[in-house]
Amino acid sequence: MINTIIFDLGGVLIDWNPEYVFLDAFNGDKEKTAWFLQNICTSDWNENQDAGYPLAQATEDLVNKFPEYESYIRLFYGDWEKMLGGAIDGTVFILDKLVKSKNYKVVALTNWSNETFPIAQKRFEFLQWFEGIVVSGDEKTRKPFKDIYDITLKRFNISPENTLFIDDNLRNIEAAKALNINGIHFKNPEQLIEDLKIYNIHIS
Template identity: 80%
Template structure:
């Protein structure tokens, strides 16, 4: 049976509810179809992930405005109104985190794709971000999941052995990358499912 000594949490989508739709549904007056089109066509996830890897928000915004000048006002909303994309904590997972910390047998850290410019906003809002032994923020490292470098940084910084570590992320791509490096993974769906998934690694809450 696998002996887990370290648990690595993703943040957005696992512990923190973050969704650009919170801003753009309002901007497009509740039009879900237009919101989806805008986020699939203009402010796409690949563009945002570039900022997660350290590209400056202002430069990224100006680049996109130059490409789609007719959508300038909406493009500038993405980072201009970014704080309103934070929907709150995912309370069920925060409870699981608290329970794991109470057991006092695991090293618990976080690995997140997040711009170094916006992460301080989350730090001020969410007290539980202070509970981790440490957090690797992609924007600070100038690389991001699923690239090998950020996993290597995490393992080395916190003296983690991949074979005794478990990574929890809502993005399957990131889990597969972790597994390729020998890190065990759980593809997060919801807190209730996570409790059962942890049991498969002999982690009972």
């Protein structure tokens, strides 16, 4: 019996993509953009900041390592706000229905720098709908590490067996399932509606 639903944010409710900045920086060259994000400003590097490492220090670390890419490296957090696309409207619709039903405790668990998260909070009104949001940058740890799931369960007084976690990263879902938290690997809002039916949650 599901009584709590945990949403990831980026890639589930919010469209966030570094390509929005770097495709422009590399004049639309998709290959250069992909190479840069796979080899210089990597997802692993960015996730370190999601766990609370200071953005300014992370930038200087990388500039020292790859001085020839300094101007591009500084764009990552300098133009970070441009990486935010819009809301993923279909998922926001689902969130709205779940909150208004009052049948579930609805919270969020996000890998996000505590330095940039306030920008998203100002932009997206639906972030106020949650009973609470666990931000990895505040906790100095991140998904898929066990600590952040334990923090979330304890903070909102929820039991894993009665909880459903929705995330677009399969790695994070598998980590949650290892702790007996039910999980849905998010692909798109239409698929989410179908997957929720498995848990007897119907969106109309």
